[in-house]
Amino acid sequence: MQHLTEEQLVSHYYHDGDAPFAPQHLAACDECRAQFDTLCGVLTLVDQLPIPERGDAYGDEVWTRLRWKLGSNRRRSVYGWMSIAAALVVAFIGGILWHARTQQTVTPQTVAAHNTPPVAPAAQPAAIASASKDRLLLVVVSDHLDSSERMLLEISNADAKHPLDVASESKRAGELVASNRIYRQTATRRGETRIASLLSDLEPVLVELSHAGSTLSPDEIAALQKRIDSKGLLFKVRVVSAQVGGHEAPATVPQKGMDSL
Amino acid sequence: MEMTTDLAVVSRARSGDADAFRQLVERHSKPMFRVAYRMTGNEHDADDVVQETFLRAYKQLRHFEERANFGTWLHRIAVNCSLDLLRARGRADKHYGGDPESAELAGAAAARTDAQQDRLLMSADMQKHVAAAMELLSSNERTAFVLRHFEGMPVEEIGKTLGIQVNAAKHTIFRAVRKLREALEPIVRSTPCNT
Numbered sequence: 044m045q046h047l048t049e050e051q052l053v054s055h056y057y058h059d060g061d062a063p064f065a066p067q068h069l070a071a072c073d074e075c076r077a078q079f080d081t082l083c084g085v086l087t088l089v090d091q092l093p094i095p096e097r098g099d100a101y102g103d104e105v106w107t108r109l110r111w112k113l114g115s116n117r118r119r120s121v122y123g124w125m126s127i128a129a130a131l132v133v134a135f136i137g138g139i140l141w142h143a144r145t146q147q148t149v150t151p152q153t154v155a156a157h158n159t160p161p162v163a164p165a166a167q168p169a170a171i172a173s174a175s176k177d178r179l180l181l182v183v184v185s186d187h188l189d190s191s192e193r194m195l196l197e198i199s200n201a202d203a204k205h206p207l208d209v210a211s212e213s214k215r216a217g218e219l220v221a222s223n224r225i226y227r228q229t230a231t232r233r234g235e236t237r238i239a240s241l242l243s244d245l246e247p248v249l250v251e252l253s254h255a256g257s258t259l260s261p262d263e264i265a266a267l268q269k270r271i272d273s274k275g276l277l278f279k280v281r282v283v284s285a286q287v288g289g290h291e292a293p294a295t296v297p298q299k300g301m302d303s304l
Numbered sequence: 305m306e307m308t309t310d311l312a313v314v315s316r317a318r319s320g321d322a323d324a325f326r327q328l329v330e331r332h333s334k335p336m337f338r339v340a341y342r343m344t345g346n347e348h349d350a351d352d353v354v355q356e357t358f359l360r361a362y363k364q365l366r367h368f369e370e371r372a373n374f375g376t377w378l379h380r381i382a383v384n385c386s387l388d389l390l391r392a393r394g395r396a397d398k399h400y401g402g403d404p405e406s407a408e409l410a411g412a413a414a415a416r417t418d419a420q421q422d423r424l425l426m427s428a429d430m431q432k433h434v435a436a437a438m439e440l441l442s443s444n445e446r447t448a449f450v451l452r453h454f455e456g457m458p459v460e461e462i463g464k465t466l467g468i469q470v471n472a473a474k475h476t477i478f479r480a481v482r483k484l485r486e487a488l489e490p491i492v493r494s495t496p497c498n499t
Contacts, residue, residue, distance in 0.1 A: 050474075053481050057452060059459060059474075084492040085485045086453065092434050095347050097337050102330030105351075109329060109358055110322070 047075045052082055110193065111215065184226050184238055188284035191219055191245055194252065195277045203265045206258050216252035223249055241283050244274050310374040318365050325365075329358050332375060336382045342450045343386035344393075345438055353389060357382040383451065383465055390443035430491070437487035441480050448473055449480035 047055070047068055052075070054061035069076050194212055201207045227242035248270055255263065271277055310331070316324035333354055340353035360381050361368075368377055441449060444466055451457040451465065463473035 049482065050478050053478055054474075057477075061474075081489060081492070082481070082485065085488045086481070088430070088488055088492050089434055089438075089453065089484060091431060092342070092438065093431050094338055094341050097334050101337065102333040105333045105354055105358065106326050106329045109355055110326075112355070112359055113322075113325075113362055 046072065047078075049078075052079050055079070056082060056086065111211065180226070180229055180233065180235070183222075184230070184242075185284055187219065187222055187226055188241075188280050190215070191223075191249065192277065192280045192284060194219070195248070195271055195280060198252070198259075198264065198267050199271055199277055201259075201264050201268070203261050203268060206260055207264055208257065209252065209255055209259050210257040213253055213255045213257065216249045216255075220246065220249045220253050238283060241279050244276055245280065248276065311370060314365070314368060314370075314374055318368075325362060328361075328374070332378050333358075335375070336378060339379060339382050339450075339455065340386050342454050343383065343447060344389060345435055345446075349389055349393075353382060353385045356385045356389075360385065379455075380465070383447070387443065387447050387465070390446060393443070433488065433491060437484050440483050440487060444468075444476050445480035445483065448476040449484075452477050 047062065047065055051062035051065060055065035055069075056079075069079055194216060197209075197212060198207075223242050223246050227239055227246065230236075230239040230242060248267065251267060251270075259267070308327075310328065313324045313327050313331075317328060336354045336357050337350055340357070341347065341350035344350050344353060357378060361378055364381075368374065438446060447466060448462050451462045452459065457465075459473050459477070460470055462477070463470045466473060466476070468476070
């Protein structure tokens with residue numbers, strides 16, 4: 044009698060259909076039956092490989108770690124688009140300058156003959172550069188506001204009866220403070236008073252959070268929530284974020300603090 | 305209240321609703337951890353795989369076909385992430401000479417006497433031996449075995465996942481089972497099996 048091969052035994056174990064004659068053979072052959080029982084013993088033992096338990100809050104923990112990464116991915120993506128946009132703007136301006144210079148050197152007589160008023164070559168590129176800077180400011184501020192909004196939400200939704208672990212938020216707030224200052228100064232310089240005002244309201248909260256250390260006490264949470272609430276900060280951030288991001292503002296009844304927007 | 309279907313939540317997540325994606329993460333994290341742990345055999349690696357799985361899913365959400373099952377789609381991503389990690393670890397192990405403790409455990413298991421086997425059968429270390437035996441598998445062998453044995457995936461699918469032919473996938477599973485048998489047979493009693 045020809046015995047079953049190891050492969051055929053494994054196939055039979057997993058019902059792969061490669062050894063349809065295996066059941067009859069195993070019923071008749073003690074040697075193969077013993078081999079098969081040993082195989083079953085080994086694979087039954089493997090089934091006992093323990094899997095560490097993950098509690099009901101595991102999904103929430105994964106999300107907490109994940110959301111910052113999702114944010115940074117989005118930022119990377121925005122920066123990627125910004126780089127492309129900046130390269131295009133530079134190429135466009137370069138093209139205009141080259142064109143203007145070529146026109147001047149090659150056909151000055153033509154210009155004179157047509158008695159066209161002189162054109163300041165730098166005026167047009169400067170206007171384009173200014174417009175593109177405005178657009179870039181809006182894009183980066185939109186992203187900055189998204190990150191700030193997530194942080195404000197975290198604090199606003201926290202239970203003020205218990206301490207809150209904010210180690211990662213605190214670190215992130217420190218980074219946001221630095222960028223907030225730059226965006227506020229730029230917005231002020233460029234006459235974007237609404238954005239400048241919002242960033243100005245946002246800054247103390249971010250500073251406070253960045254100095255919070257790893258844990259916020261219930262009193263600190265309550266104080267921060269009060270500050271966020273009294274200025275209607277979360278809502279302002281959402282509205283301005285939607286506006287600078289080119290989206291519709293949320294359809295919500297205006298809240299306190301909105302009059303300054 | 306009836307739970308919103310994955311499909312409805314995916315649709316919201318695709319339109320940029322972060323809260324919807326959060327729901328998907330909360331629903332599927334535990335099953336993804338289980339498959340990741342079985343494949344990597346390491347708790348921290350499994351946590352990393354779960355995170356990487358959702359990151360990839362988030363980036364590829366627009367490629368998800370609505371006819372498909374989201375859990376199955378996510379499962380495939382988790383398997384690929386685990387495989388990437390195993391392959392990377394395989395390269396690192398080759399570089400550093402592998403985990404000597406695991407190899408020693410599995411090797412020692414093969415040399416036990418009968419008396420030692422009896423003691424081992426009663427020992428809580430049995431699970432350690434299984435874990436150590438699993439460590440003896442190459443990344444492809446471990447993946448193929450886990451997918452066939454624990455996940456019940458057909459051999460054809462396993463071949464596709466590993467990027468190999470069906471016959472090669474079958475042989476990979478055989479090799480994995482043979483290695484496990486060699487490492488664990490000395491400490492296992494045969495189990496009458498009706499399969």
